[in-house]
Amino acid sequence: MTISWYPGHMHKASKELVKIMHKMDAVIEVLDARIPESSCNPLLASIHEGRPCIRILNKSDLADDKVTAAWAAHFSKMENSACLINGKGAQLSRADIVKTAKRLIKNTDDTVLIQGQIVIDGIPNVGKSSLLNLFAERKVANTGNEPAITKGQQRVKLQEGWYLIDTPGMLWPKLEDQESAYRLAITGTIRSTAVEVADIAWFLAELLLRDYPERLATRYALPSSITEPEPFFDALAKQRGSIGRGGRADLNKTAVILLNEFRSGKLGTFSLETPPS
Ligand SMILES: Nc1nc2c(ncn2[C@@H]2O[C@H](COP(=O)(O)OP(=O)(O)OP(=O)(O)O)[C@@H](O)[C@H]2O)c(=O)[nH]1
Ligand SMILES: [Mg+2]
Known part of the structure; x- marks a missing residue:
């Protein structure tokens, strides 16, 4: 997307x-x-x-x-x-x-x-x-x-x-750097109807599993074998009761849970960018 x-x-x-x-x-x-x-x-x-x-x-x-x-x-x-x-x-x-x-x-x-x-x-x-x-x-x-x-x-x-x-919040006509655009979306700058919520949460899950696995493991009591978004969302869905058809995660509902916990600070504090050294 x-x-x-x-x-x-x-x-x-x-x-x-x-x-x-x-x-x-x-x-x-x-x-x-x-x-x-x-x-x-x-x-x-x-x-x-x-x-x-x-x-x-x-x-x-x-x-x-x-x-x-x-x-x-x-x-x-x-x-x-x-x-x-x-x-x-x-x-x-x-x-x-x-x-x-x-x-x-x-x-x-x-x-x-x-x-x-x-x-x-x-x-x-x-x-x-x-x-x-x-x-x-x-x-x-x-x-x-x-x-x-x-x-x-x-x-x-x-x-x-x-x-x-x-003044009203302003973005710019073309978000050239799409990694940045995803960071803008996960922090809540882009209206949810303009993005696929599941895609945004998938990006966030990848980032957290790579850089902050211990925080996810602690918050959601995950087994250490979970290192990929798909099993992560399945485990989170089971825990929070957001199961869809076939016993798999309802990705949209589970995505909203992860995004809300990230945005509210329940998952901890995160700096996703560091200044040039
Ligand atoms: N955690 C936290 N939330 C904040 C802080 N400042 C503002 N918020 C929250 O961020 C949300 C957006 O705040 P606004 O002041 O409406 O943001 P804005 O930049 O005026 O937004 P637009 O008018 O839509 O451009 C609100 O839910 C605020 O309560 C802060 O320092 N910390
Ligand atoms: Mg405002």
Whole structure:
């Protein structure tokens, strides 16, 4: 299966982002801490036009702390950039954002430093609207555990006089690197109706059986003889009662079980990409 998902609202969202960019003093690009490389939308660098960029590695509670710290060090070295980490249990504050933005905006114009505008962008379902709510310290934007919840821009004034603008999650027209596309799908960035759930879970099972066999063995009490997705899904289906015709795994139901456990963190924390050394 080739993964491709670029609905019309994303094209519209990118045009609307371009329209407001000249008014922005800085940008916040939200990345998924589990897949910082794949979750970096290549269109955004050109849309940002060199503006100061605060990258936030979000959902860090689902990733490996050491790898996330290495990614933060990698991104912080980039020109005109800062990189912050956010996750459940270790959240950033409004003061962190304002302080970092002021440091990056090396502008002698005091009015910018008192009342700047920052746009929050990134791929779908990465936590942009949750961050807007966090920094606004109230629920101003809808959030949800599926991609494409936000359909239009939303501007909020913070107590300090700064403005934050939330935007719809955006992918790009062609997902050239299909391994990356599968990583985007397993982390929940691609709408489930645009992919074959069983294919995505098969990719995830292969990856986990190869790199984290002990975690699967512990969580599902698997015999060590299971090293391939097919017997893995049969064993999981038996355990969770998702048996189909002929006593074999109902692959769709069992796929959903594995994906949900991975996405919710029940299987543990995973960093699926490491920074270039
Ligand atoms: N585990 C974890 N979940 C998070 C975190 N931040 C957000 N979420 C969850 O991720 C899901 C998506 O959050 P949203 O804020 O709606 O994401 P978004 O980037 O605005 O998504 P779109 O508007 O669809 O582009 C929600 O279920 C959030 O509760 C986090 O730091 N850790
Ligand atoms: Mg949103």
